[in-house]
Amino acid sequence: MASHGIRDKVAIIGMGCTNFGEHWDKSTDDMLIESSDAALKNAGISLDDVDAFWLGTMGSGLSGLTLSRPLRIQHKPVTHVENYCATGSEAFRNACYAVASGAYDVVMAIGVEKLKDSGYSGLVVSAPADDGTKATVTAPASFSLLAPAYANKYGVDEAELKDVLTRIAWKNHRNGALNPRAQFKKEVPMETIACSPLVAGPLGIFDCSGVSDGSAAAIIVRAEDAHKYTDKPLYVKALSFVAGPATGPIDPAYDYTTFDEVVHSADDAYSQAGITDPRAELAMAEVHDCFTPTELVLMEDLGFAERGTAWKEVLSGTYDLDGELPVNPDGGLKSFGHPIGASGLRMLFECWTQLRGEAGARQIKSIAGGKTKALTHNLGGAPGACVSFVSVVGTELD
Amino acid sequence: MGYCPHMAGIVAYGSYIPYWRLQRGVITKSLGAGGGKGERAVASFDEDTTSMAVEAGRVALRNVTANWVPNSLWFATTDPAYLDKTNANTIHAALSLPVSTTAVDTIGSVRSGVAAMMGAGNGNAIAILSDIRTGLPGGADESSGGDAAAAFCFGNEGVIAEIIGGAGATAEFTDRWRQPGEPASKQWEERFGEHAYAPLVDNAFSDALKGANLAPGDINHAIFSGLHARAVKAAVKACGVAGESVVDDLSATIGNAGTAQWGVLLADVLDRAEPGQIIAVVLLADGVNVWLLRTTDAIMKYRARQAAELTVRGQITAGRNDLTYTQFLTWRGFLHREPPRRPEPDRPAGPPSLRSQAWKYGLYGSRDESGFVYLPPARVSMKSGSIDQMEMVRMADIQATIATYTVDRLAYSMSPPVVAAVIDFDGGGRFQCELTDVDPAAVNIGDRVEMTFRRLYTVDGIHNYFWKARPVKAA
16 A cells, blocks of 8 residues: 655644634634634734635534535635544645646634534434444443453553543643633643542543533645745655544454554554654644543654553653653643533644644643654544554654 | 134143242332231333233243144233334244235233133144233232233143043123223222122033033142132132142232133143143133143153253242332332433334334344354355345344443343343344343353343334343253
8 A cells, every 4th residue: 555645745834723622602704714814824824815714524514615604715625534533634635636736825724613512511413314223322331341351351450541541631621721722721730630539440530531612723835935934844754544444343353452554554654754753753643532531552653652552651650741751731621521512623733732842831841851742632433443644743854 | 612623732840939028028028008917019110011012922932843834823911011002023033934824913801811722722823811900009900910921822732630520600790891002990899790700600511511521520730710719719629629729820920810810720730731731721711711731641751851951940939029119119109219310212213113123022143154253144255245145034032241340330221220131042142132130230241141022112013022131040
């Protein structure tokens, strides 16, 4: 399979990101206007300068009109993208390819999701009509399947695993406490996390990402044009997206301790970016911590820990804000909630902020240490049947 | 019953007693009235008369010979899941019977079971009796009722109990009645029913004995069944059968399962009867029907094949009797509780359900050239990529092992929490499904499970039937 990538062919020159939270007073339109306007101002351009748009949303609207109507975009291509929880990242990926192909000079990738208008707790998805035989388990239940499987495979006892999961949530909330855009801007004591009411399996309410509204946007141009707009562009090093064959739930060989799709997309992304030792080379990573066991398993799938050891690395603080490889320095889905279409671009916004040294109180030290690359990761679906996205961005041309 | 001289005999049978029991004392404790001694069997929140009929039918079909194919399936209940739509078709699909088998309902009254037996007793056919019985909280029907099902396969080869006689008596009188849709039935003054039934019992019982050239003393097992407890008691006395031959009505352990009561009692007798014994069934239900059977030598061989856990007594023993009264009331619709703050599931759509009926009802998977089993059936092979190189395989009767599991406290359910597991079938095939009849705290990786047909939920009046897994009953 050929996957050549577009390393250093395109660059991000501006980004915008709304606060994430329960925006009872803001509509999908309001959030789209806010994030797009912020991104345009950040890049120092106007809407008229943008040639084409990629809009990521899973359930907050259909078609390009969802964006062109509120922004009054004048007869330009607006592509609506959906790819489960990787929707925002997928909008970004396709926007980058359009610039790399030479079809457009300036494009916008924008993601949005309005979850808090449904009136239900948790994520609500409308599925096509079916025969009623699909498993009715919720997202936390699907991902909670990872916990006993991981513990069983690596001989971690239940209480110890609970400590590991608790520490992941604690770390992300601690980071989120430093982020004015987060849904939850405060630290949560470990006891509170550990003793929170159970939702599914060993997962308590604090092991789950929140439900919020939000939007984020990026402006992308050809790499050689980047410095016309900013002194500190982010070059796109790698974009990888894979959809798995969805055989985990039907294949006894799948053991619920890994996401094969993540392994494949990470390998592809590292090869595109020329990364051989991600843990050493990356300054930071924004990963899809929809539930705490997801982040645990991702540390191994993304090559940040040897198989069966991520739980120890979590406990020793390897992925803390001041650790060897900060993971989710912005607070992650844990602190931001997960407005589906927006999350991937929100992760990218943190890379934009950190790599440019603009993260203030939560500025990571690895940048000063000379590391210039950051990774974002999304996955959508459930263990054994998901889509996965990995990007690498960096401040230097190779 | 409605005896025809050319009736075939019973070649296989099965019973189904649901897992849950309500101790009658719990009712007394909660209401300060009603209840009584012993316990009653309770269909779970995900069961109805159709799903229980499937379970009883599966037990019976385990023991038919390979060349036994039913021409018809007869389903009887007082509590049908649907009107207008034939419930027997769901059972037919779940039992994976041939398309040429006619499936029909005989529903509404306890006497409907007589029609099922008359219809099925004429050749290769299966009759399934199933009932869920309750009444208004605190009433006699609530505590004395029971939920259960029984299935009988008829044929001419390998008969374990031949039909040697029977008779019926019919009269119009108002003893018990219920308007369609009402949750409980009403009854006239008890002594009146006793009066109305008495002559009918005399007529039918003596006609049956005369026809078979038998005396009351010849009967080894006498089953007396009916919802009118007082009239049934009087009938036992009037028939003059020896006391030790009168079959225990299992009211202390199951309760009166209405349409299915005599079926379950007959299954219980067949579980232990010796060859050459005479069995009488006397049913008091808007008239009286009597049925006489004689066991054959084949019953011993049959019994050797029957798993002890699947006998009536085996299933009684396996029950769990700590069901709370509030849970019971919730399941039967007498306690309307706050739903979870989650959207209701969508109704199962007609066209996809028709296209996938082998999967949805028959629990068929597909197996590719490499032996990999796909659940649901797939068309494209995972490894080779070949299309439609598959054979269909029925998974319903294959056991499985839990690979991983979770307890979902957020999912929409009538009886939270949902216990979901990933299970690996013996011989291949992985499936993620709900566990039922299980203690969430007792589930472990490596536990053995088997499949059971259930009603997942009902939306827009459409019942969503599908399969769940439960801890293994019989190895």
